[in-house]
Amino acid sequence: MHHPRRRLLARAPACLALAALLALPMAGPAGAQSGSFPSQPLRMIIPFGVGGLADISMRLVAQRLSDRLGQQVIVENKPGAGGVVAANAVLTAPRDGYTLAVFANGTAISKTLFKLPFDAEKDFTPISTAAYFDLVLLTKAQGKYPTLASLLEAGKQRQIVLGTINPGSTQHLSAELFKSMSGIQAMTVPFKSTPEVLTALLRGDIDVMFESYAALKGAIDSGQVTAVAATGHKRSSWLPKVPTVTESGVPGYEVEGWNALFAPAGTPPDRVARLNAAVNQVLQEPDIRKRLESLGTEARGSTPAELGQVLRRDVEKWAGVIRQAGIPVQQN
Template sequence: MHSRIRPLLIAALALSAFAGSGHAQPAWPAKPIKYIVPFAPGGVSDGVARLVAQHLSERLGQPVIVDNRPGVSGILGTQVAARSPADGYTLMGGTITTHAVNPFFTKSLGYDPVADFVPVNLVGMVSNVLVVPSASRFNSVAQVIAELKAKPESLTYGTAGAGTSQHLSGQLFENITQTRMRQIIYKGGSQAMVDLVGGQIDMVFETVAAARPMIDGKRVKVLGITSAKRQPGLPDVPTLAEAGVPNFEMQSWQGVFAPAATPKPIVDRLGREIAAVVALPDVQAKLRGLGVEPDGRTSEAFTAFQRAEIAKWGKVIKDAGIQAE
C-alpha cells in the first residue's frame, strides 16, 4: 500500500508546485485602490472619503484614490461602483440616500443597494437639527405641532430634494405627528438656509454641520435634534423625541461599500482597517468637524443596520403616499 501511495503523493506535490509557480496571485493589495464618491467634491461624503482614504493608504501601503462621480442623488456614481470588478480594488462611499432610500424614489435605478454591494464599514452618523428663523414666533416643537394641527399645510419646510436627510426628517415628522407641511425643494441645502434666514420658509431639518454657522451667529433658533440622544456639541438642544415627537430618530450616515462578490477576507480586513482609522482621536475630531459622529461598525453589523434602515424608511415613504418615478 505504501509503495503505491508514494508515487501519487510525489506527483501531486509536483503538480501543486507547478501550479503555484505559474498562477500564484499577488497578495492583496498589490496596486492602488479606487474609492468612488457619488457626490461632488466639498461635501460631507467627499470629506469623509478623503479622511478615510488618507489613513487607509498608510495602513495598506497602497494609494487609495478618491474618484468623485456626482449626479442624480448619487445614482450615477453608485452605478459605476456596482459594475466595477469585485477584486478588492474598488470601494465606494455610500449613504442613506444611495443605499437605503433611492429605490423608493427611482424605478430605473440601475443598481440594487443590497444585491450589488457588500457593506464594509459604517464610518459614522449624521444628525439634523430642526431650525426656524431667529425672528420666528415658534420657540418649541410643541408650538409647531399645535399650529399644524390647527392649520394643516400652513407651514413650509425646505429640502434639497426627495430622499435627502431634510426630506426624510420632514416625512418622519409628519408620519409620527399626523400632520402635513408643504415641502419647498431647492437645488441645495445652503439655498434653503438662505431663504430660512430671510423668512421665506418656516423651517428646515438641516445637518448640524451645515446649520452650525447660522446657529452660532444667532440667525436661526434650534428647536430639536433628530438623533436618539443629545449631541455633545449641542448639549442644551433636546432630541425631537424629548420635544414631543415620540420615537423620532433620523440620522443619515456615511459608510464604505464594495462590489458584492468582493472576497470576504478582503472585506473583513478592510472593515477592520477602517474601524482602526475611525478610532483614531484626530480622525474622530475631524469627523465631528464634518458633523459626523464616529461609528465604525464592520460588515456584519453594518449589513444588519442597512437592512433595518431600508425597512424603516420604506414604510415611512409608503405611508406618505410617495411613488417611485
C-alpha cells in the same frame, strides 16, 4: 575511484533542495494573492460631488486607510441621480477588493425612489459604516418658535410650513416623517438648494427647516437661526444643548444619516475582512474622531453584517415614508 551509486546518493540532497526551490515560484502567487492584499492602489468611488459632507469625511478616512493598508486609496467623485454612475463604475471593475463604493442613507432611499439598474443589497457586499450624523430642525432666531414644543403647539391651530432641499432627499423625507409622526397640520415645501431654504426661513416664508449641522454651522454660530431639535437617537456632541425630536414631544422619531463602504458582491471574504479591520482601526484614531466631529459627524465603524442590517432597515423605513407621502418613482 568513486562508485557511480555513491555519487548519485551524494548528489540527492542537492537535487531535492533544487527541486524545492523550483517549486516555490509555482506556490508563490497563490499565497501572495490572499496574503499580500492590497498590492496596488485602491479606488474609492463617491456618488456625490466634491466638497459635500460625504466627500470631505470619506476623504479623511481614505487618507488614513492608505497609511494602514500601505497602498494609496484614490478617491473618485462620480455624482448622478440615484448613485447609478458611481455604482456602475464599481460593478464593472474586477471584484477583487480594489474598487470600493461609498454608500449613504440616500442609497437606501434611492432603492424605492428611483428605477435603478442595480440593487444595493444584492449587488454589493457591506464592509463597514464610517460616520453617522443627524439633522437639525431650525427656526428663525428671535422668531415665533424658540422651541420645538412651541412649534408643535402652533401646529394644532394652523398649518406649519416645513422647508427642505429637493424632493426625495433625506432632509425632505425627514420632514415628511415628522409631519406624519407629530400629527400636526403641516405642509412640506422643497427648494433647490440649502441657501434657498435658509433665505425662505429668514424671510418668514417657512416656519422650520431640516438640514445637516455641517451645512448650517455658519448660520447657527452667527445667531441667524436657532437649532430647536436634532433628529438622532441621542443628543450630539457638537450640539449637546439641543434636545432630540423625541425629547421635544414626538416619541419614537429618529433619523440618522450615515456614510459607509461597500465592495461589489463576489469580492473575496478575506479581503472584505482585511478592509473592515483597517476601516475600524482608522475610526478609532483620536484625531480622526475629532476631525469628523468638527464636521458634525460621529466616527462609528461596524461589522459587515451590522452594516447589512442598517441598509435593510433604512430601505424598509424610507419606502414606507415615500409611499405615505405619495412621492412618485423618479426616472433616472
